[in-house]
């Protein structure tokens with residue numbers, strides 16, 4: 001997907017008001033500028049930033065509810081800050097590296113979306129449990145490690161949207177040994193060989209909810 005195709009894909013698939021375009025343009029500029037100071041994205045992906053990062057993030061909105069959303073290991077804000085820039089619902093970004101979390105909070109302010117963005121600069125393991133309508137995570141952990149880390153933020157209705165590149169099927173096969181749920185793999189619009197794992201009603205086969213002794 002070229003950069004022009006990426007922008008056209010956004011216009012064709014979402015109602016993108018001028019204000020949202022401006023936000024996305026500003027976000028792209030902020031990421032590129034900050035990349036001079038900290039390693040946020042691979043420099044090789046900067047000429048393809050709309051396809052590789054913006055559309056790769058925005059496509060998740062086609063599969064998940066527009067409700068309270070948590071993004072795990074947000075890094076520079078992919079996909080979480082793109083979701084927050086395009087939607088108008090609360091988005092929580094968990095990022096353990098202080099400098100990255102500071103960038104996320106500062107950028108949310110600059111984009112004018114700080115009212116709906118919460119940045120938690122902690123390790124996910126230290127974040128208080130609370131249910132979300134959608135859970136996303138890109139390049140955070142393999143599925144069989146991610147599910148046990150994040151299941152406490154899900155209800156049976158939560159939709160998980162996990163861009164997995166070309167390893168989607170293999171990760172799903174491994175995770176299914178210990179996890180059950182309604183899983184499917186959606187093709188990624190940015191790479192025909194990559195997949196987005198979409199899941200709901202995810203439960204551990206081994207850990208049963210029950211009372212502590």
Ligand SMILES: C[S@@+](CC[C@H](N)C(=O)[O-])C[C@H]1O[C@@H](n2cnc3c(N)ncnc32)[C@H](O)[C@@H]1O
Pocket residue numbers: 072073074075076077078079094095096097100122123124125137138139140
């Ligand atoms: C490979 S980066 C991916 C960043 C972003 N999601 C993306 O796709 O560009 C993984 C991010 O997760 C963060 N991270 C790793 N382990 C974490 C943890 N246990 N809790 C919160 N953040 C974590 C790292 O600091 C890093 O920014």
